[in-house]
Amino acid sequence: xxxxxxxxxxxxxxxxxxxxxxxxxxxxxxxxxxxxxxxxxxxxxxxxxxxxxxxxxxxxxxxxxxxxxxxxxxxxxxxxxxxxxxxxxxxxxxxxxxxxxxxxxxxxxxxxxxxxxxxxxxxxxxxxxxxxxxxxxxxxxxxxxxxxxxxxxxxxxxxxxxxxxxxxxxxxxxxxxxxxxxxxxxxxxxxxxxxxxxxxxxxxxxxxxxxxxxxxxxxxxxxxxxxxxxxxxxxxxxxxxxxxxxxxxxxxxxxxxxxxxxxxxxxxxxxxxxxxxxxxxxxxxxxxxxxx
Numbered sequence: 001x002x003x004x005x006x007x008x009x010x011x012x013x014x015x016x017x018x019x020x021x022x023x024x025x026x027x028x029x030x031x032x033x034x035x036x037x038x039x040x041x042x043x044x045x046x047x048x049x050x051x052x053x054x055x056x057x058x059x060x061x062x063x064x065x066x067x068x069x070x071x072x073x074x075x076x077x078x079x080x081x082x083x084x085x086x087x088x089x090x091x092x093x094x095x096x097x098x099x100x101x102x103x104x105x106x107x108x109x110x111x112x113x114x115x116x117x118x119x120x121x122x123x124x125x126x127x128x129x130x131x132x133x134x135x136x137x138x139x140x141x142x143x144x145x146x147x148x149x150x151x152x153x154x155x156x157x158x159x160x161x162x163x164x165x166x167x168x169x170x171x172x173x174x175x176x177x178x179x180x181x182x183x184x185x186x187x188x189x190x191x192x193x194x195x196x197x198x199x200x201x202x203x204x205x206x207x208x209x210x211x212x213x214x215x216x217x218x219x220x221x222x223x224x225x226x227x228x229x230x231x232x233x234x235x236x237x238x239x240x241x242x243x244x245x246x247x248x249x250x251x252x253x254x255x256x257x258x259x260x261x262x263x264x265x266x267x268x269x270x271x272x273x274x275x276x277x278x279x280x281x282x283x284x285x286x287x288x289x290x291x292x
Contacts, residue, residue, distance in 0.1 A: 004271045007261045008037040008062065009079060009191065009219065009247025011254075013129055014046030015066075016136035018252030021046040024260070025053035025061070033261050034271050035060035037247065039079050042067060042097045043132040044090070047083075065094075066191060068169065069177035071206070073198040074161065076174050077191035079219065079245065080181035082281055087184050093172070100170045101134050108138060111165035112158065117147060135159045136254060151254070174206065175213040182214025185282045189217035189245040193236075194229040207240050216280045221246025221273075223255075223263030243280050244273060 011017035012024050019027065021038060028036045036059055038050045047063045054061035063083045069076050083090065109119055119141055127144075128137040139154035148154045158165045172180070181188045190210065193203065207215070220233035221244070237244050246269035250260045257264055 004032075004034040005261055006035040006037075006060075006269050006271055006274045007033055007247045007250065008035075008064075008081065008189075008245050008269060008274070008277075009039055009066070009222070010036055010250045010260065011040050011066075011252075012038060012046045012050070014038075014043050015040035015132035016128075016134065016251060016254055018254050019250075021050040022053040024250075024252075025050055025057055025059050027260055028059050029057035031261050033059060035062060035274055036260075037062035037064040037079070037081055039064035039066045039081075039247075041065075041132050041134065042094055042101070044083060044094065045132075064186075065090075065181070067177050067181065068097075068171055069174045070169070070171040071174050071196070073196050073202065075169070075171065076177075076196065078174070078177050078181065079189040079191045079247075080184075080186040081189065081245070081277065083181065083186050084184050089180060090184060093180060097171075098132065101132065104167050104169055105133060105135075105138065107167045108135070108159065108165050111167065112138075115164055117142075117158075119145075140254070174210055178210050178213040178215050182216070182282075187216040187243070187245075187277050187280050188214060189219050189243075189277075190215060191219045192222045192224060192249065193218060193233060194222075194225050200232070203236055204239075207236060207242070211240055211242065215242065217243035217245045217277060219245045219247065221267060221269055223248050223258045223267060243277050245269075245277060246273060 012019055012021045040046055044065050051061045062081050065080045067078045123141055124137050127140050139151050142148045142154045178188050218233050218237045220230050248258055248263040250258055
């Protein structure tokens with residue numbers, strides 16, 4: 001039997017992707033992916049549409065979210081996989097994050113305005129179209145206006161940590177973020193750890209703390225990870241008794257060259273890896289009560 005493949009890290013128009021949730025799942029079906037985790041940034045608003053499409057197209061859907069938290073060396077991203085359908089604690093935190101995002105977006109636009117770049121917030125909202133509005137949407141407006149030549153340049157010159165209009169986010173600590181989603185029964189994975197600019201030894205400080213808070217896995221397989229990065233993550237996970245996850249981090253046209261299920265061409269995440277993660281779930285999601 002041919003191995004079957006999955007993608008456990010994807011984005012839709014609910015955050016900063018360009019495919020609507022239904023279109024993402026239709027694409028997954030055309031690629032014969034067995035399962036897809038929809039993990040939009042700081043929102044779960046696209047999950048019901050994705051699940052409906054999954055039933056229509058025969059693709060297993062993992063309800064997920066990519067939560068940003070504040071680490072020692074900048075922002076850390078955590079993937080929550082198998083989130084419950086309803087959770088008052090998670091909904092409250094995501095609502096708080098959306099409020100902070102809006103405040104931050106307005107401050108960024110103020111800083112751009114102070115250097116002669118006038119962008120209205122409605123233009124950013126129109127570009128976003130979804131619930132989770134952030135820097136990627138401002139970057140697209142800058143690119144469409146011809147102020148930058150590409151998405152990466154928008155972050156390099158204006159929106160990234162060293163950019164002229166950078167504004168930091170107000171975020172949970174890594175332990176708080178892990179604990180929030182793990183307490184809901186989710187498997188929490190440390191997303192693309194090798195994209196963090198930090199000494200390798202730092203992982204031996206942070207991972208034990210996050211495991212104690214409920215971390216279940218490390219995303220070893222990612223579009224931006226080299227073979228050496230993958231080996232590092234596999235060894236790190238083994239050292240601390242954690243599982244492995246993997247996904248393309250697909251954003252549609254927002255990340256040209258990153259394909260659903262394949263990343264930049266060599267990524268393949270098998271159903272066997274998904275099954276191993278399922279074994280780490282605290283309880284079947286279908287049996288989980290609403291969290292109030």
